[in-house]
Amino acid sequence: xxxxxxxxxxxxxxxxxxxxxxxxxxxxxxxxxxxxxxxxxxxxxxxxxxxxxxxxxxxxxxxxxxxxxxxxxxxxxxxxxxxxxxxxxxxxxxxxxxxxxxxxxxxxxxxxxxxxxxxxxxxxxxxxxxxxxxxxxxxxxxxxxxxxxxxxxxxxxxxxxxxxxxxxxxxxxxxxxxxxxxxxxxxxxxxxxxxxxxxxxxxxxxxxxxxxxxxxxxxxxxxxxxxxxxxxxxxxxxxxxxxxxxxxxxxxxxxxxxxxxxxxxxxxxxxxxxxxxxxxxxxxxxxxxxxxxxxxxxxxxxxxxxxxxxxxxxxxxxxxxxxxxxxxxxxxxxxxxxxxxxxxxxxxxxxxxxxxxxxxxxxxxxxxxxxxxxxxxxxxxxxxxxxxxxxxxxxxxxxxxxxxxxxxxxxxxxxxxxxxxxxxxxxxxxxxxxxxxxxxxxxxxxxxxxxxxxxxxxxxxxxxxxxxxxxxxx
Numbered sequence: 051x052x053x054x055x056x057x058x059x060x061x062x063x064x065x066x067x068x069x070x071x072x073x074x075x076x077x078x079x080x081x082x083x084x085x086x087x088x089x090x091x092x093x094x095x096x097x098x099x100x101x102x103x104x105x106x107x108x109x110x111x112x113x114x115x116x117x118x119x120x121x122x123x124x125x126x127x128x129x130x131x132x133x134x135x136x137x138x139x140x141x142x143x144x145x146x147x148x149x150x151x152x153x154x155x156x157x158x159x160x161x162x163x164x165x166x167x168x169x170x171x172x173x174x175x176x177x178x179x180x181x182x183x184x185x186x187x188x189x190x191x192x193x194x195x196x197x198x199x200x201x202x203x204x205x206x207x208x209x210x211x212x213x214x215x216x217x218x219x220x221x222x223x224x225x226x227x228x229x230x231x232x233x234x235x236x237x238x239x240x241x242x243x244x245x246x247x248x249x250x251x252x253x254x255x256x257x258x259x260x261x262x263x264x265x266x267x268x269x270x271x272x273x274x275x276x277x278x279x280x281x282x283x284x285x286x287x288x289x290x291x292x293x294x295x296x297x298x299x300x301x302x303x304x305x306x307x308x309x310x311x312x313x314x315x316x317x318x319x320x321x322x323x324x325x326x327x328x329x330x331x332x333x334x335x336x337x338x339x340x341x342x343x344x345x346x347x348x349x350x351x352x353x354x355x356x357x358x359x360x361x362x363x364x365x366x367x368x369x370x371x372x373x374x375x376x377x378x379x380x381x382x383x384x385x386x387x388x389x390x391x392x393x394x395x396x397x398x399x400x401x402x403x404x405x406x407x408x409x410x411x412x413x414x415x416x417x418x419x420x421x422x423x424x425x426x427x428x429x430x431x432x433x434x435x436x437x438x439x440x441x442x443x444x445x446x447x448x449x450x451x452x453x454x455x456x457x458x459x460x461x462x463x464x465x466x467x468x469x470x471x472x473x474x475x476x477x478x479x480x481x482x483x484x485x486x487x488x489x490x491x492x493x494x495x496x497x498x499x500x501x502x503x504x505x506x507x508x509x510x511x512x513x514x515x516x517x518x519x520x521x522x523x524x
Contacts, residue, residue, distance in 0.1 A: 096124075097234055097244055100164040102131040104188060105138045106172035112188050112216065116168060119223035120230065125244045131158070135169040142171060142191070143314055145360045152208045152361075155193040165241065166234040167193040173213065173269075187213040187270055190226065192233035197363035199370055199414050203457070205287070205324060206233040206280040209316045209356075209364060213270045224255035225277060232280040242457065246288065246501035253281050260301075272309025275301055276321055283328050290504025292335050298328045316364075319355035322348050323368060330375060339382030345375040366402035369395045370415055377422055386429045389422055396422075405449070413450045413458045416442055417465055424469050436473035443469060456496050464493035464509045471516055480523055487516040 099120060103113040113130060121128040135155055140147045155167045173189040190212045198204035212229050214222055231245050231252060260278035264271040279301040286295035302325045306318065313321070326348035333341035349372040358365040373395030380388040396415050403411035420442035427435030443466040452459040467489030474482030490513035497506035 097126045097166070097231075097236070097241060097248075098162075098164045099126055099128045099230060099234075100131050100158070100162055100167045101128060102135045102158075102167060102169035103133065104170050104172055105134045105136050105140065105142075112172065115217055116188075116190065116226065119218070119220070120168070120227055123227065123248070125248045131162075131167075131169075135167070136171070138171070140171075142189075145314075145316060145357060148209065148316075149360045151191075152193060155208075156195060159193070159195050165195065165236060166230055168230065169193065170211070172216075186216060187267060188216055188218075189213050190229075192230055194233050194235035196235050196408070196411070197367045198233075198235050199367050199411060200287075204233055204235040205284040205327070206277065207320050207364060208233075209320050209361065210273075210276065210280075211317070212273045212277050213267065214274075215266055215270065221255065221259045224252055225259050225274060228252040228256040228281045229277040232277070232284050242500040242502075249285065249288075253285055256281055268309065269312040272305050272312045275305035275308060276317075279305060279321075279324060283324055286328065287331060288502055288504065290331070290335060290507070292332065295328045295332050295335075299325055299332070302328070315355050316361065319352040319368075320364075323352045323371065326352075326371070326375065330378065333378070333382075339379070342375055342379045342382060346372065346379060349375055362402050366399040366411070369399040370418065373399070373415075374418055377418065377425060380429075381425045384429060386426060389426055393419065393422055409449060410455055410458055413446045413455065413462065416446050417458070417461055420446075420465055420469065424465075424472055428472060431476075433473060433476040436469050436476065439469040440466065440473070452496065456500060457502075460493045460496035460500070460505075463489050463496075464505075464512075467493065467509070467512065467516075471512070474516075475519070478523075480520055483516050483520050483523075487513050487520065490516065 101113050101117045101120070103110045107113065110130075117128055117130055120126065135158070136142060136147070136151045140151070142148045142151055151169070155169060159165070159167055168190060170188065170190045173187045191208070191210075192206055192212070193208045194204055198207060206229055212226065214226065218226070228249075231249055234241075234245065236242055236245055256278060260274060264274075266274075279298050282294055282298035282301060285291070286298055302321055306313070306321055309317075326345040329341045329348070330345045333339060333345070349368055353365070353368050353372065356365050356368060373392040376388040376392035376395065380386055380392065396419050399415050400412060402408075403415065405412040420439045423435045423439035423442065427433060427439070443462050446462045447459065447466070450458045450462065467486045470482050470486035470489060474480070474486055490509045494506050494509040494513065497503075497509060
């Protein structure tokens with residue numbers, strides 16, 4: 051199996067400095083004021099979950115049970131859809147049927163103004179899995195409003211599933227709810243804060259369930275492990291916790307081994323892409339560039355397994371991730387050879403995610419292209435490339451405001467700070483360096499507000515570096 055030999059990971063286009071203990075302490079102090087769920091959720095519009103009756107469940111009891119297990123939690127509203135998303139005879143294990151369901155589901159989400167659709171079907175288990183007698187599982191699928199591009203947005207894609215036993219227990223319900231949180235592709239400040247407040251208790255409960263004795267069919271156990279991996283990746287991406295990220299890789303790899311015959315090709319592609327997401331973050335934290343080579347291999351393999359004409363958005367997301375991994379490879383090795391392929395990957399993604407139809411995704415990719423210009427300017431020693439990067443980031447800010455898209459805005463402002471810093475160093479211009487420090491400060495404030503502690507600490511470290519440069523030149 052090829053996967054046994056991969057940001058939305060949000061790649062940091064700015065280079066992380068060494069730890070700044072004073073900056074870290076300030077961020078921890080700020081984080082302490084934001085972690086009480088009641089405080090965070092007060093006055094925040096809840097995450098909106100829509101549950102569709104499962105195909106094959108004529109009485110609607112399965113969806114009602116799912117609804118009841120998810121409802122009653124702070125920070126979310128759950129309601130039932132009037133009908134099934136797909137016909138009982140549709141084979142959603144086949145890419146074409148799944149693709150049609152995803153397209154229809156996203157139209158439902160837009161019409162109903164919901165953040166996530168939980169849907170699926172009843173699925174007959176193989177007789178050998180039930181001790182020789184036929185059995186049934188509930189095959190749950192989780193559909194967000196858009197394909198996740200980075201691990202801070204979502205870590206569970208529409209191409210994946212969670213199979214559970216009928217009328218599952220409360221502990222399994224925690225895993226289902228955690229999977230919903232990992233699948234909802236929130237981008238608003240309130241949505242990100244609400245999910246962060248809900249996440250820790252759910253992760254704790256899901257950990258007890260996922261790391262206990264496995265009971266159920268092979269598909270139930272394998273998909274449960276993949277969902278648990280998604281929770282670990284989301285937590286590790288948010289906090290930058292190395293041990294959590296390493297655990298995510300191990301869990302995902304175990305899920306692939308367990309689900310060798312249970313996962314479809316596109317599901318294996320998604321799990322492999324999540325492994326690469328985690329490895330990319332680990333490489334960034336530990337300064338181990340060789341891991342990036344493995345990320346590139348995982349993403350390339352996934353692209354060979356996900357068909358562009360069927361799953362266009364997921365193909366675009368994988369192209370973006372490949373481009374980010376190639377960029378990181380070039381930056382780590384000081385070799386610009388990979389930058390051309392990275393730029394081509396981003397171009398392929400923007401042919402699907404255009405500025406008119408997908409402004410958030412377009413902005414993400416433009417951020418990556420601006421980062422390429424910064425890296426190329428550093429490698430070729432051409433300061434004019436920093437000016438081009440500044441122009442790219444300024445254009446993004448004109449399209450995506452702090453209020454409308456806080457995560458995109460903060461990422462862009464941090465990258466603007468990186469471009470101004472490099473230009474200021476090259477030109478020995480303190481005014482540019484001061485503008486860079488100001489940009490890092492604004493971006494760090496928003497990252498902290500969104501509970502993205504790892505990003506907030508990173509930009510604070512960069513701001514401290516720039517302030518040191520200013521002090522040395524005073």
